[in-house]
Amino acid sequence: MGLIRRLFQSEDDETSYAPLEGGSERPDGERTHDEEQREYSRTDYYVFLLLGVAMLWAWNMFLAAAPYFQRRFDSDERLLRNFQSAELAVSTAGSLGSMIVLTKLQANASYPKRIMSSLILNIVVFTLLAISTRAFLGVSAGAYFVFLMLVVFGASLATALCQNGVFAYVASFGREEYTQGIMTGQGIAGVLPCIAQIVSVLSVPPKQTQEGAPQESSKSAFVYFLTATVISALTLLAFVYLLSNPRSREQLRPTLDDEDEVDVEYGAVTHKSIPLMTLLQKLFWLAGAVFLTFAITMFYPVFTQKILSVRDPATSSRLFQPAAFIPLGFLFWNIGDLMGRVIPGIPGMTLTARPRVVFILAVCRLAFIPLYLLCNIGGRGAVIGSDFFYLFVVQILFGISNGYIGSNCMMGFVEWVDSEEREAAGGFMSLCLVAGLTAGSFLSFFAASA
Template sequence: MGLIQRLLRREEPEQSYAPLEGGSERPDGERIEDLEQRAYSRTDYYVFLLLGVAMLWAWNMFLAAAPYFQRRFDSDERLLRNFQSAELAVSTAGSLGSMIVLTKLQANASYPKRITSSLILNIAVFTLLAISTRAFLDVSAGAYFAFLMLVVFSASLATALCQNGVFAYVASFGREEYTQGIMTGQGIAGVLPCIAQIVSVLSVPPKQTQEGAPQESSKSAFIYFLTATVISALTLVAFVYLLSKPRSREQLSPTLDDEEVDPGHRPVTRKSIPMMRLLGKLHWLAGAVFLTFAITMFYPVFTQKILSVRDPATSSRLFQPAVFIPLGFLFWNIGDLIGRVIPGIPGLTLTARPRLLFTLAVGRLAFIPVYLLCNIGGKGAVIGSDFFYLFILQVLFGISNGYIGSNCMMGFVEWVDPEEREAAGGFMSLCLVAGLTAGSFLSFFAASA
């Protein structure tokens, strides 16, 4: 089998044509269409869906857990005001740096090992967070902030490992369905942590302060972080099962370590594509995706500060900060998921109109001042309506992010030559992460609002 895999790798770069319908065979005589049909597995699809969920779970978990972190920093006004922006900055900068390093280490990469390492790291991070809700509760706000930044950076490293490994590994299967499963899992990862946070808070009786205002219980935070540990552990078990399948080992051949590759076979060399050439062809789409995600990074800072216009002392727990804040994140992520689905509907894509996408991305700046009309920090709202905040502002802002971002990432292939597509994909991904990083640092200005 190893010999067959090496032969396939030798011949693959020379094959620029599609297999003949009904007559294509592998060197071992097996028909290609039969092999591809048998290669697809619904079980494998769900494993990749789980990997997509685990990939972005940490990111959304830290955002949805804002009420608990607010309680840990309520003794330090400076940390209370800036911890959310610090989370975003450390997370995005860590992911950007890690992605750059991992990209430079592709030659000897073992992508399954990267995926496994990311899941183990996530399990450790979430377990430490869960323990921190039951122990060391008397540490200072500054000490807990240092601990939080450490686990945020560790989670960003795990995310980078998972992103880098999963998309390379799934490419070896040659199945678009599996890639779609990963993207669907990422969308689900935006919604589930918010729901888990809300359920964990509502399942535990509220804790009262001396002033009588309800707070999020450490027990509910423990349940929430433990849920994340369970998700990562289940994903790890599922991925190990996927690796144990004999057919998965066959599909893995393009991502094997160097010692498993025939020493006499020279790897395929790819022509280097200058970034300036890609920028010249993709400047509208690159600018649109950069601006889209840079502007998006303002929403977490505002969302963790905006409270319900109802009196928390008399309203139901749904409108109290411990639930209302993750509810705001939930509505934004539902909008984002809707926005990601819309481009899949024929006639509703804008991939052929990059200038319009750039214009729409710039137009998203209008959402930022609208947040100032809401009940920031309980100081009162110009528009005193929770419906306006949740269903209009959050949902529409989320839809615009998912829709513009998806169109940009789907449409770049239409504007480059076939041999430039792989490099263009890396270039667009770099623009996306750069936008997240720039927006996370700019969000410090929103934190002082």
């Protein structure tokens, strides 16, 4: 009941939700200065950018590889229809469970160790997935589905470790620029795998199964999945360099209380645990906004892998054939998402000082879901027969709204908590993000039957 009463409180009542000293932007848009903020480093920014890329690279590779998985499941209609939703459900459920456990273990957390563990796990998982494109090609669709769900679950554990570790670790720096770098890196991680998928399809001769499911060669798929291993390995090296930098370690020291115990090598800190309800009370609007934003977003992967070009397949170019057009749809959405994540980095373009406005914008994103029903789902025809409408209006605008609102949520939470609560708040906001993804992934099964 307390939360319901707060929901209907007037905008002027900010006693329980007011920006704390050191917030980066006042309600009038003027920037403020945080005496505890550390000196900005462009090198550190690029390391966090790369961490953002690695965090969602694996996730987006699974989505953009839909044509390859369609090939592997074309002998089983039920798996072919539902594998995308199953991927989303297993991935987000695994991430949510892991995030809950990791958030509860915040008191003695070593966030750098969690980040490194996630990168190592991603290297193992995607090496196995790459090998699967060259070996055991004769296994049944059901057996491959079990293998795919296992690697998806492994990748979800890595994502949870990375999200929890990175957002908590960057919060201790007290600089929104680094958080914005992470969000931008996540946007880049959505764009590049789609480009790699399209190039891999267009660079090999076209193939079609008897059922017409789009295909690509196992060789190109091997190279495609192996890039995730390379990205994770490069990020691991960059992060180790960041940890070895004495200046970066010194930046963290002033944010800790005198009685805190610090692991100098890995930044592990022993401090009091912050109750989740305390964080919810302070971050109610931003936590709710990030939950709704990513819950609604989870409908787009299911629709995107089903929507085809309105052009005649017999006469259109290969770019508009399903094997290339599906990742093209993902590419346009992720271009919009990247644009949305970059916009908050422009002075005066953030809404971190207006959390209730961010929440209202998150609710308004529901209007995008009916727009997908106007497109060419499953080749059955489109109400609006235009690829331009699908790619530029639906996909790009939906992506921009996701990137912009999500970035405002993840950049702005540090303004509403005390300095000693920043790391715990970073883990809490990541938990809300993954909870939204999980809720949306299970709701996406309704879209799969559309």
